[in-house]
Amino acid sequence: MRRNSWQDGVLGTNCPIHPKKNFTYRFQVKDQIGSFFYFPSLNFQRASGGFGPIIINNRNIIAIPFAHPDADIVLLVGDWYTKNHTALRTTLESGEELGMPDGVLINGKGPYRYNSTLVLDGIEYETINVDPGKTYRFRVHNVGTSTSLNFRIEGHNLLLVETEGFYTTQQNFTSFDIHVGQSYSFLVTMDQNATKDYYIVASARFVNETVWERVTGVAILHYSNSKGPASGPLPVAPSDIYNQWSAMNQPRAIRQNTTASGARPNPQGSFHYGSINVTDTYVIQSLPPVRIDGKFRATLNGISFVNPDTPIRLADLHKVKGAYKLDFPNKPHDRTPHMDRSVINATYKGFIEIILQNNDTKMQSFHMDGYAFFVVGMDFGVWSENSRNNYNKWDAISRSTTEVYPGGWTAVLVSLDNVGVWNLRVENLDRWYLGQETYMRIINPEENGKTEMVPPDNQSI
Template structure:
């Protein structure tokens, strides 16, 4: 029986061993309740979407390779999905949070997202993907930090700010949605918010009194990392800080060649990281401005977003005119050249020790070519719709990835054309058939009158070219095949094209869409389906235990608990820690029996 004197030590060793095994990739847990609150960011009370009663929502702050577990309780009055813009979800489109892969979270039910930020760094954001809900909020920033062993290509900043900018309407998102469905334009926004707040009263005529504005408190001489995300509906915004240079260092998970800008155009859905040094005289505070681009400035002045940069030793409030935006309303060349100037820092490490430029994308042979053309809205079957290559996407009742898993036929068609349709536009659930380990060239041709930005879930693509006019085969001669930036969202100027290259190494069903919320709502999207012909868990994770079922698979839905915040649906964490707990209890029971 003397052997059992060592059981406690043995138990401790087993526990320590298991903890050590799981410690390499730690887990980060969040519990969210998504609900409506009343707020008045522009001085008019309205319904906004909050997370844990906060608008905007909390920042998800994690480190490369962390496992992220987010339990979402839907306390809205309509279905909900959260999507994680720019998070690549390696091998795991089940967690993407869009209708092509996930059934919605019903009202009063919760669902646990669980994914690993595998081999990623940088600045991203999340938002609700259904029912035009992003127009009411529900968004927040995502920070993925480098692991300590991976060098960052700049000194450690003295602080870190997340800044969410976006155009905003005082109408409820449900009213905006109804207007679009009734073939109406949304009209001019009512303002631009900065971190969910209205403008500082820089002009007593344009800005009413009593509006709450954002203030960024800084110390003189310090350098701060400022992460700016355009979470708005459809408006490209110019971001600038009065009298301060913006040193661009990262965009959507890629370190950039470091360049100074006095201001930068940020299209809908885009994210940038700047280093800003507080090197100015602190005689007054300074303006932080987000103003609409490519619009009639005389009409849009009241829409400008303004926050305050406040030095700790400031002598007074900011006053006087705002810093000027670029003066190029009739010529978008300046903005395009600025976008072209954003290049990949090929010598910096990303999430791995090897340089970003070790992946020589310019020497890979293209296997698939798609020209995706958008036009102004059209009428199809009496409805106002937007299109890609003449097809207006229709979401099926059964998500595509779920239909594949259960072999449900007729949900979608793998017939998306390589070239735009020449006939009448049509509505269809038409999907791109991607080749696993293929290398796809996508040309985004914008024949609309407004800037469109495009995003691809599950991937960072290489931006290799953009120019005005129609893309032709000869346009490839202008491609940047060495240090084109890798990112997940890119703008396409009116009457212009942008070319991207995508290495199709991430198995799943991935959304390719415009980030302009009005165009997206009306059908300007598709999906890229990428299947490994040799199915295994190494290239795609299995369907999660807590999967939701809808459409033709509704009968498979398991009962869920309402208002159950501590959901035990986390299959990975539950599996690992339940194993530890079970071993501990088994050994303890044996010890007590035989002692």
């Protein structure tokens, strides 16, 4: 949710919804057109489901940068563990990794039986019904726990057009990597002959395929004039699993469509971010879990976040002392890792640079609530000031969730125009749960009742 940090749904902004209670979100959608999803944000609950898609359409008078598709198709894909979320928490708390998931689900359903040894009989699978010649907008979301997925449709091109509310330059892909928490729209034209059905596949990325073979989501693309079931091997996965340098070319190729209209009737690309001076730089480093005070915890800049007992703005409103600290460090430091309530003290109207440095062992995705950021750079190694020479200053994509390769970094630029307290986190649930998150507190020192919304009347303390 973009505007109102009083009800952003994370513990630093509002109180949890207790069992058997409900909470009504009221919000205005205006400046984000595109594909999103919702999910429970506490206690690992997303691993048990509870997510769903949100589509925000533009007003009719606003042009979209492609012909209107014949229909929308939503695919929620994600890794799945048969253990429930409480058992998964126990695993993490004991210092173990979650390990290989039990499968990948597509819209909550298991794999089509493409292989009678690998897939048991009688599993319910997803079928997408289409008509020959039509073009569909596939909105694909990785709603899973922690596994990066490669998405592909047998025999069909994926024309990338949108990610997380921003139109991209349009490029064809035969397969596309979707990391945890990311959303993409692809236009897919039903231009193949219907001698049979086709496979839709979401398979784990950067893993040993022979070990992870069972962890593959398979749905069916069924033409209305299809002459028979899908058969044969699945479309092949990318072969570069040990060559992440080449895989990184894909996210680097995602560019902003600078001529497309945004949500409002001003051109999406009118914001010349490359010529704005950066006011602050934050280098945020993630490391693998360590034991802190006897507990397994994961850190950002040496701090494993502890949620405040009172949400941050409520603590401000009610003058609750010591609920949080404004001392989140702006770069990695050598102190012993510790647990704390450290929040970033960010400057309203600042234009900041955040470098996400992943020194953990697995792919991570980072998300910032309340904002979209420009993904200006991505590389392997340790970020340095010289890395700025290779930033994309012209047509970087603006989005809310970016991948950060293990042993690499991703640099984003953010214009701090949205007042409130906003969560910055790793989307991989196994690390988020262990403390890899913080908040940015962005307050207008001359608040006049216009830049920050008033708390909703169902806000509580």
